Amino acid sequence: MNLNRVKHIILKEFIHILRDKPSLAIAFVMPVMMLLLFGYAVTTDINNINLVVLDQDMTSASRALIQAFQNSNYYVVTGYEMSYTGVKNEIDAGRAKAGLIIPHGYADKLSRGEQSPVQIVIDGSDPTVARTVFNSAQLLGQEKSAELRLASLDRAGLAQKIPAGIDLRPRVWYNPEMTSLRFNIPGLIGLVLQNITIILTAFALVRERERGTLEQLIVTPVKPRELIVGKLVPYIVIAIIDVALVLGIGVFWFDVPVAGSTALLLALSAIFLMSALGLGMFISTVAKTQLQAMQMAIAILLPSVLLSGFMFPREAMPKLVCFLGYVMPLTYFIEILRGIILKGLHLYQLWADVVPLTVFGVAIIALSSLRFRKRLD
Amino acid sequence: MDWAIEVRDLTKKFDRYTAVDRLSFKVPAGKIFGFLGPNGSGKSTTIRMLCGIMRPTSGAGTVTGHDITADPEKIKQNIGYMSQKFSLYEDLTVEENLSFFGGIYGLKKQELAQRLEEVLETALLGTKRKALAGILSGGWKQRLALGCAIIHRPQLLILDEPTAGVDPVSRRVFWDILRELASLGFTILVTTHYMDEAEQCDLVAIMYQGVLEGFGSPAELKQEWQVNSLENVFIAMVERHRSLSEEVKV
Ligand SMILES: Nc1ncnc2c1ncn2[C@@H]1O[C@H](COP(=O)(O)OP(=O)(O)O)[C@@H](O)[C@H]1O
Numbered sequence: 237m238n239l240n241r242v243k244h245i246i247l248k249e250f251i252h253i254l255r256d257k258p259s260l261a262i263a264f265v266m267p268v269m270m271l272l273l274f275g276y277a278v279t280t281d282i283n284n285i286n287l288v289v290l291d292q293d294m295t296s297a298s299r300a301l302i303q304a305f306q307n308s309n310y311y312v313v314t315g316y317e318m319s320y321t322g323v324k325n326e327i328d329a330g331r332a333k334a335g336l337i338i339p340h341g342y343a344d345k346l347s348r349g350e351q352s353p354v355q356i357v358i359d360g361s362d363p364t365v366a367r368t369v370f371n372s373a374q375l376l377g378q379e380k381s382a383e384l385r386l387a388s389l390d391r392a393g394l395a396q397k398i399p400a401g402i403d404l405r406p407r408v409w410y411n412p413e414m415t416s417l418r419f420n421i422p423g424l425i426g427l428v429l430q431n432i433t434i435i436l437t438a439f440a441l442v443r444e445r446e447r448g449t450l451e452q453l454i455v456t457p458v459k460p461r462e463l464i465v466g467k468l469v470p471y472i473v474i475a476i477i478d479v480a481l482v483l484g485i486g487v488f489w490f491d492v493p494v495a496g497s498t499a500l501l502l503a504l505s506a507i508f509l510m511s512a513l514g515l516g517m518f519i520s521t522v523a524k525t526q527l528q529a530m531q532m533a534i535a536i537l538l539p540s541v542l543l544s545g546f547m548f549p550r551e552a553m554p555k556l557v558c559f560l561g562y563v564m565p566l567t568y569f570i571e572i573l574r575g576i577i578l579k580g581l582h583l584y585q586l587w588a589d590v591v592p593l594t595v596f597g598v599a600i601i602a603l604s605s606l607r608f609r610k611r612l613d
Numbered sequence: 614m615d616w617a618i619e620v621r622d623l624t625k626k627f628d629r630y631t632a633v634d635r636l637s638f639k640v641p642a643g644k645i646f647g648f649l650g651p652n653g654s655g656k657s658t659t660i661r662m663l664c665g666i667m668r669p670t671s672g673a674g675t676v677t678g679h680d681i682t683a684d685p686e687k688i689k690q691n692i693g694y695m696s697q698k699f700s701l702y703e704d705l706t707v708e709e710n711l712s713f714f715g716g717i718y719g720l721k722k723q724e725l726a727q728r729l730e731e732v733l734e735t736a737l738l739g740t741k742r743k744a745l746a747g748i749l750s751g752g753w754k755q756r757l758a759l760g761c762a763i764i765h766r767p768q769l770l771i772l773d774e775p776t777a778g779v780d781p782v783s784r785r786v787f788w789d790i791l792r793e794l795a796s797l798g799f800t801i802l803v804t805t806h807y808m809d810e811a812e813q814c815d816l817v818a819i820m821y822q823g824v825l826e827g828f829g830s831p832a833e834l835k836q837e838w839q840v841n842s843l844e845n846v847f848i849a850m851v852e853r854h855r856s857l858s859e860e861v862k863v
């Protein structure tokens with residue numbers, strides 16, 4: 237490896253990037269935008285579900301039930317309807333996701349100590365919303381019943397006779413408020429970095445092939461590994477700036493602090509970047525045109541969103557699908573990011589992800605150098 | 614005798630189509646060697662095999678003393694190449710293009726700075742050293758491509774249609790530079806369509822449909838075909854081919 241030669245390639249590559257506005261935008265604007273967009277859009281926490289109410293009972297008891305729904309924070313009452321059809325119309329039109337129907341005689345039945353049916357109608361088209369409504373409504377119902385039962389026992393002077401039961405005290409670690417943002421940000425950082433690096437490097441060689449400068453390059457004594465390394469270095473520098481940028485937004489804007497060592501996080505990010513950039517470079521040695529390169533990049537990026545565990549827990553995937561995730565560097569990096577940012581893990585707890593990531597990176601760069609032939613046929 | 618290029622039965626087939634058919638010739642060092650032939654006659658394919666970026670289907674050859682199939686990387690250090698679509702980095706300046714290629718050929722800082730000045734002077738590029746290559750006109754681009762090819766002082770310069778699509782004045786200027794380089798001891802292989810350029814070569818090869826139809830100095834060729842210009846050699850050659858293929862049809 238002739239370092240002087242590599243230096244000249246690095247220099248030239250930097251000039252290309254700095255003089256090309258779209259490249260600069262991809263390098264520095266896209267990561268910020270993607271993180272902000274995803275950060276706000278990708279959330280599975282659901283509250284403020286629109287609720288339409290049909291209160292046929294109109295008693296203080298029925299009003300107390302409605303109030304209980306509102307107090308839960310899961311619901312916002314958007315309107316009161318006078319008929320079942322009215323409720324149906326609201327849900328059909330999408331103005332409400334759920335309807336609460338309290339029939340005549342709700343209070344009467346309660347006071348007589350009978351079971352008092354209440355109906356909750358759910359728009360099931362979005363299963364996440366539907367599940368939240370289902371669970372929260374059930375919970376509210378149980379709470380309310382327990383409260384009523386207790387009150388009547390109390391009146392009978394029997395309250396102290398009920399068995400104490402089990403006192404289960406759940407304690408949630410790492411993400412006590414269980415907000416999905418906290419869980420998503422580390423994965424998002426990995427995803428954004430992967431996308432930027434692969435997109436940038438996928439074009440690195442193809443562009444020269446299309447413009448005809450590659451023919452000029454391969455008649456020089458430059459070695460394939462010098463060319464690959466020289467072209468990768470500028471992107472590594474850019475990607476490290478991106479790591480800092482994206483991590484900064486995560487910490488300061490989204491309030492997701494790094495529980496573990498930031499230095500370790502940066503070091504392991506560098507290993508991931510090597511794999512992702514290598515993958516982009518590999519695409520560049522395979523693709524004949526920039527369009528092909530783009531298509532190949534997308535063919536890698538899209539499945540990685542689904543398979544890496546960024547969106548869906550890998551534990552729940554069928555074996556084969558889960559296995560596919562293991563061939564993507566993002567899968568390991570997301571484990572590392574979540575481990576360090578959320579749990580504060582140390583290097584010795586992360587070997588299982590660091591080793592495959594390193595092997596992948598070295599292998600893909602070596603493969604790109606081998607694939608790159610200094611010939612036209 | 615020191616041969617800059619020596620090929621024996623050099624052949625290149627693309628699938629079943631033979632682009633270069635059993636080519637054999639020798640070019641002595643220090644000469645301007647013109648490679649003539651109509652479009653598609655196999656000139657670029659031959660050149661690519663000589664540069665070591667395309668493998669011959671059969672046959673052998675040496676360039677600057679190194680084998681084209683066994684040692685292509687050694688050849689690359691000794692030659693300067695200008696491909697037919699002279700491809701420069703348009704977003705780099707004249708100087709940046711030159712120093713990039715200088716660096717790739719292994720020139721160190723001080724030597725590079727010195728060669729840069731020499732090339733700017735030889736290729737008449739000095740006044741636009743800070744201009745982006747993309748905004749240069751045809752003649753300037755072509756001289757820059759030449760500059761990039763000679764920055765490392767190669768023994769052999771291989772130029773594939775360097776003057777295609779360039780105005781007559783620029784062509785004249787370009788050939789003046791080539792003759793100056795030849796006088797400094799460079800061996801030059803140049804392909805061209807223009808017969809006035811061919812007349813200025815020391816040695817000429819004429820290709821037709823992948824086959825070498827004529828080889829020698831312009832004077833020798835004219836004598837052989839009993840005509841007064843290379844243009845007429847060319848026409849006579851094409852005509853003979855046409856009548857031969859008519860005979861075959863009949
Ligand atoms: N890579 C290739 N694949 C298939 N055919 C090719 C390739 N390169 C050149 N040819 C064919 O070989 C013939 C000679 O081409 P070329 O060497 O470029 O001719 P010239 O440079 O004399 O115009 C042409 O018919 C061309 O179409």
Ligand SMILES: [Mg+2]
Pocket residue numbers: 656657658697773774
């Ligand atoms: Mg050609």
